[in-house]
Amino acid sequence: MVLDKLSDSLKNALKKLTSGKVDKEAVAELCSEIKKSLISADVSIELARNIAKNIEKRALKEKVAGGLTAREHTVNIVYEELTNLLGKEFKEIPTETKPTKLMLVGLFGSGKTTTAGKLAKLYKKRGKKIALVQTDTWRPAAYAQLKQLADVLKIDFYGDPKERNPVKIYNAVKKDLEDYELVIIDTAGRDALNDELTKEIESIDKAVQAQTKLLVLSGDIGQAAQKTAESFHKAVGVTGVIVTKLDGTAKGGGALSAAAATKAKVNFIGVGEKLDALEEFKPKNFVSRILGMGDLETLLEKASEAIDQETAEKTAKNIMKGDISFTDLYNQMEALKKMGPLGQVANMIPGMGKMNIPKSQLKEQEENMKVWKYLMDSMTVHEKDNPSLMNESRIQRIVKGSGRAETEMRDLIKQYKQMKKMMKAFSGKSKKFARMQKLMGKKGMPKMPGMF
Amino acid sequence: MLGRLKSVFSKVRKNVEKETKKPVAKKEKKPSFVSKLNVVKNLEKSKLKKILEELEEELLTNNVAYSVTEELKETIKNSKPKELKKTLEEKLKEILSAEAIDIYKGDKPIKIMFVGVNGVGKTTTLAKLASQLQKKKKKVVMAAGDTFRAAAIEQIQAHAEKLKINLIKHSYGSDSAAVAFDAIEHAKAKKLDYVLIDTAGRSHANEDLMRELEKVKRVSKPDFTILVVDSLTGNDAVDQAKLFGEKIGIEGVILTKADADERGGAIISVAHETGKPILFLGTGQEYKDLKEFNADDIIKQIL
Numbered sequence: 001m002v003l004d005k006l007s008d009s010l011k012n013a014l015k016k017l018t019s020g021k022v023d024k025e026a027v028a029e030l031c032s033e034i035k036k037s038l039i040s041a042d043v044s045i046e047l048a049r050n051i052a053k054n055i056e057k058r059a060l061k062e063k064v065a066g067g068l069t070a071r072e073h074t075v076n077i078v079y080e081e082l083t084n085l086l087g088k089e090f091k092e093i094p095t096e097t098k099p100t101k102l103m104l105v106g107l108f109g110s111g112k113t114t115t116a117g118k119l120a121k122l123y124k125k126r127g128k129k130i131a132l133v134q135t136d137t138w139r140p141a142a143y144a145q146l147k148q149l150a151d152v153l154k155i156d157f158y159g160d161p162k163e164r165n166p167v168k169i170y171n172a173v174k175k176d177l178e179d180y181e182l183v184i185i186d187t188a189g190r191d192a193l194n195d196e197l198t199k200e201i202e203s204i205d206k207a208v209q210a211q212t213k214l215l216v217l218s219g220d221i222g223q224a225a226q227k228t229a230e231s232f233h234k235a236v237g238v239t240g241v242i243v244t245k246l247d248g249t250a251k252g253g254g255a256l257s258a259a260a261a262t263k264a265k266v267n268f269i270g271v272g273e274k275l276d277a278l279e280e281f282k283p284k285n286f287v288s289r290i291l292g293m294g295d296l297e298t299l300l301e302k303a304s305e306a307i308d309q310e311t312a313e314k315t316a317k318n319i320m321k322g323d324i325s326f327t328d329l330y331n332q333m334e335a336l337k338k339m340g341p342l343g344q345v346a347n348m349i350p351g352m353g354k355m356n357i358p359k360s361q362l363k364e365q366e367e368n369m370k371v372w373k374y375l376m377d378s379m380t381v382h383e384k385d386n387p388s389l390m391n392e393s394r395i396q397r398i399v400k401g402s403g404r405a406e407t408e409m410r411d412l413i414k415q416y417k418q419m420k421k422m423m424k425a426f427s428g429k430s431k432k433f434a435r436m437q438k439l440m441g442k443k444g445m446p447k448m449p450g451m452f
Numbered sequence: 453m454l455g456r457l458k459s460v461f462s463k464v465r466k467n468v469e470k471e472t473k474k475p476v477a478k479k480e481k482k483p484s485f486v487s488k489l490n491v492v493k494n495l496e497k498s499k500l501k502k503i504l505e506e507l508e509e510e511l512l513t514n515n516v517a518y519s520v521t522e523e524l525k526e527t528i529k530n531s532k533p534k535e536l537k538k539t540l541e542e543k544l545k546e547i548l549s550a551e552a553i554d555i556y557k558g559d560k561p562i563k564i565m566f567v568g569v570n571g572v573g574k575t576t577t578l579a580k581l582a583s584q585l586q587k588k589k590k591k592v593v594m595a596a597g598d599t600f601r602a603a604a605i606e607q608i609q610a611h612a613e614k615l616k617i618n619l620i621k622h623s624y625g626s627d628s629a630a631v632a633f634d635a636i637e638h639a640k641a642k643k644l645d646y647v648l649i650d651t652a653g654r655s656h657a658n659e660d661l662m663r664e665l666e667k668v669k670r671v672s673k674p675d676f677t678i679l680v681v682d683s684l685t686g687n688d689a690v691d692q693a694k695l696f697g698e699k700i701g702i703e704g705v706i707l708t709k710a711d712a713d714e715r716g717g718a719i720i721s722v723a724h725e726t727g728k729p730i731l732f733l734g735t736g737q738e739y740k741d742l743k744e745f746n747a748d749d750i751i752k753q754i755l
Contacts, residue, residue: 040518042686045509108709109571109682117602140610145603152602191737192712218571222515222686223715245570248655249691273570273600273655 007290010037010078014291017071022059027074031056034078042253044226047085047260055081079287086256086283087265093212093240095128099180103208104242105201105232106216108189111244111270113142115216116186117149118270118278123182124155131180133173134159135166135204138188146186153275156180166200167207174207185210193231205236214240214267217258219250229258238262244270247277324420326384330376333369371404372412378402387416454716454753460510461755464528465536467503471495472533492536493529504528515717517690520547520724541755547720548747550729553703556588558675561639563647565597565632565672567665567700568680569692570653573708573734575604577680578648579611581732583739586615590645595635596621597628597668598652608650615739618644628652628664632672649674656695665700676703678731681722683713693725702726708734711741719750 013033017026035052039045055077064073093102102119104112113136120130132150134157136142143161150157158173166188177183185208190197205213215229215238232238241262243255246269259266266281311331318324376384378401383389390413399406472495493500504525511521524543531539555564564581566574575598582592594612596619598604605621612619620635632649639647649672654661669677679702681689696702705722710733723730730745 036518039512040687042688045513107684107712109573111571114570114601139607141603141606143603144606145601148602190712191709218682218684220569220682220685220688220692222684222689222717223513224515224684224713225686228684245655248569248657248688249695250688251686254686273653273661 010034010291014071014075014078017074022064022070022073024060027056027059030074031059038253041251042220042222042225042257044223044254044257044261047257051081051085075291079291082287082290083283085260086281086286087259088283090280090282090284091265091267093267095123095182097211099131099177099183100212101177101183101185101208101210102212102214103185103187103205103210103236104214104216105187105236105238106189107193107218107228108139108191110189110216110218110221112136112189112216113145113149113186114273114275115242115244115268115270115278116146116184117153118275119184119268120150120155121153121275122278124153129179129181131156131158131177131183133157133170133177133183133185135169136186136188137164137166137169138190142186142188149275167203170204170207193228193235198231198235201232202235212239213237214242215258215262215264216242216244217255219243219246219252219255219269220248221254221258223254225254225258226261229262229264233262233264238264240264240267242266242268242270243281247271247273324416324423326376326379326387326416327381329416329419330373330384333373337369368411368415371408372415374402375399375404375409375412387413454750456514456714457516457716457754460507460514461540463510464503464507465540467506468492468495468528468533468536471499471503490532491530492533495533500529511717514715515684515686515713515721516715517687517717517721517725519690520721523724537755541751544720544751544754545747547724548730548750550723550727552729553676553731555676555704555731561593561636561644561647563636563649563672563674563676565649565651565669565674565677566680567651567677567696567702568653569656570601572653572680572682572685574598574653574680575608575611575650576737577706577708577732577734577742578650579608579615580734580739580742582611582617582646582648583615584742585646586617591642592646592648593618593620593635593639593642593644595619595632595647595649597631597650599624599626599628599631600652604650604652618642629668629671632668636672647672656692656699662695662699669700677701678703679705679722679726679728681705681707681718683707683710683716683718683733685718687721689718689721690725693722697726697728702728704729704731706730706732706734706742707745710743711735716750716754 010033013030016029017023031052034055035048038048038051058077058081059074062073062077064070068076094100104116106112116132120132124130132146132155134143134146143159147157147159158176160169160172163169163172170185185204187201187204188197213236215232217225217229221228229238229241241255241259241264243252243266246252256266266283269279269281271277271279318328375398378398383394395406395409399409495503507528508521508525511524512518516524527539527543528536555562566578568574578594582594585592594608594617596605596608598608599622605624609619609621618638620631620638622631622634628651632647635647635649638644649668651665651668654665656662677700679693679696681692685692693705705726705728707719707722707730719730733743733745735741735743
């Protein structure tokens with residue numbers, strides 16, 4: 001994930017701040033570590049230096065608020081400085097005007113066309129009447145690419161594969177576009193923002209007069225990002241940034257400093273090749289995640305998408321009582337699966353991110369969950385609701401019915417018992433938990449609900 | 453193109469030179485000259501630190517990956533001040549001149565598979581190489597192995613039509629290994645010289661997708677697997693090179709969009725990480741814009 005390494009090295013550096021007082025040396029070391037990791041995450045040198053300097057100054061100068069440890073004090077400052085960099089509050093793209101015109105600009109291969117499709121899917125889900133327009137007459141099959149995406153999404157598509165002039169393409173369909181609520185316009189890229197491309201997008205910009213102009217940047221772009229962003233900004237006035245390809249090892253820092261340079265906010269991030277792999281970028285949540293503070297808001301959002309209200313409430317109630325059944329385990333696993341890879345989910349849970357669970361272990365756990373699902377599918381409803389019924393003959397039947405090994409069934413029962421024990425412990429909240437909640441609350445994070 | 457790196461390296465040389473001319477530490481009885489010191493790291497500590505910090509920052513600004521920057525710093529520290537240029541030259545040569553491979557030699561048909569993350573320019577590069585092979589009077593077939601991305605097949609087809617080169621394609625969602633296999637069979641039957649296999653852009657961190665790619669390789673047994681990297685890539689260039697190297701295995705690298713790259717750092721980073729030769733640089737949007745990579749030329753431009 002984005003800024004993964006930054007996250008790791010931050011967590012390590014923060015661990016060193018263990019003493020009660022804010023130790024000058026430890027802070028200096030932390031800041032040099034922060035600078036280093038920002039730079040190796042492709043953040044521009046200047047920006048990285050400034051952030052590190054600010055954190056150092058503030059950590060030493062500002063008074064430690066009552067009840068906070070030196071580490072919490074410093075984490076807070078790091079949190080604030082990083083959210084400052086990323087643009088604090090998330091802002092929706094305004095879509096009230098009809099038609100709202102949204103234009104995508106960027107270099108070759110940054111992912112403009114795929115992103116156009118992803119945006120269309122997202123806003124279609126929100127009930128907008130959408131048109132996709134292709135003005136890229138440069139790259140072979142750009143027309144076909146967006147058309148295919150539009151067809152899949154059942155969204156109206158405009159373009160002209162025979163016309164070479166993008167402005168003419170737009171003007172020819174301009175009247176038709178007035179019927180839509182949101183018009184997404186794709187444009188051509190080049191290797192670099194040369195005179196030719198500048199002229200081209202300037203003329204498209206003049207014809208389209210888009211309210212929203214989003215610069216699409218590849219998440220793996222290096223130190224060239226800032227200059228690229230500045231020149232696009234000069235040409236069309238960028239209102240926001242979309243960072244793509246953040247599902248890999250891309251560091252994202254280049255794109256983030258580009259956003260900072262243009263004072264445009266990062267609106268979305270692309271996190272996969274499928275059309276629904278586009279996330280709204282919420283700086284606060286993001287920073288919490290990389291600092292190992294978790295991201296409950298996103299987690300809850302994902303959870304509420306993945307699980308229906310009634311099941312959630314029932315499960316939550318059982319968990320609170322410390323009394324869960326196989327059915328609850330099953331529902332939880334199903335919901336978890338829908339929320340995305342375990343690694344991503346784990347990073348959003350406060351405290352879990354800090355534990356640095358190895359990826360291989362999470363992968364293994366995912367495999368286990370698959371097996372447990374098969375086993376539970378072979379149980380009767382009665383058995384699932386009443387795990388205490390499990391006896392030798394039932395176990396044998398389930399093992400046979402599911403075609404799994406007996407050891408796997410024993411593992412499942414063990415897992416169930418462990419989970420039950422853990423849930424019991426959770427329902428009596430620990431002190432540490434409460435303090436973390438306080439810290440989060442102060443930062444505008446949602447209050448911790450009973451469920452987790 | 454690489455003017456900026458050149459100024460970085462000449463600056464560090466100048467800085468070292470300047471310091472070596474000054475008399476050192478007061479404590480020594482006779483003023484000795486640092487030029488007598490055998491290596492750069494024996495310079496006065498604060499001076500050395502300043503020189504190296506400056507160098508580090510400039511290398512990073514020029515998109516040289518962090519790990520490579522660290523190594524270059526070590527090299528400079530252990531070099532004799534007067535021989536700095538020579539040492540740097542040797543180091544860069546070591547990084548850039550991996551054992552060469554010859555994509556023009558081999559049993560017909562020579563199979564070349566292109567891999568890389570999304571949007572680096574695999575298809576365009578494949579078309580450029582096809583065009584150059586054509587100019588060498590070689591008979592080529594292309595395999596439309598990206599069956600995932602919308603219009604990827606149309607894209608390679610547009611090139612095939614323009615260049616009048618045969619293209620083997622299946623439908624979207626089909627097995628790209630099968631496409632590659634058919635293209636190879638076609639080349640064998642028609643006694644063609646080259647099979648160029650395109651693949652879908654893949655996030656190198658996604659294991660399932662990499663397994664698909666690995667299957668294409670297993671089925672097609674390419675003579676050369678070439679990693680395509682965007683020159684504008686930052687520190688991730690190293691990870692891309694590493695993961696594709698480990699999971700798929702590569703014989704060479706092509707860096708694209710070098711015309712847009714003022715920094716040149718990715719060239720050094722990727723060469724360093726893979727230990728594989730850089731074969732070509734993509735330098736523009738035309739078919740002719742694929743330049744053979746020459747390490748000596750590059751070093752001359754840098755030092």
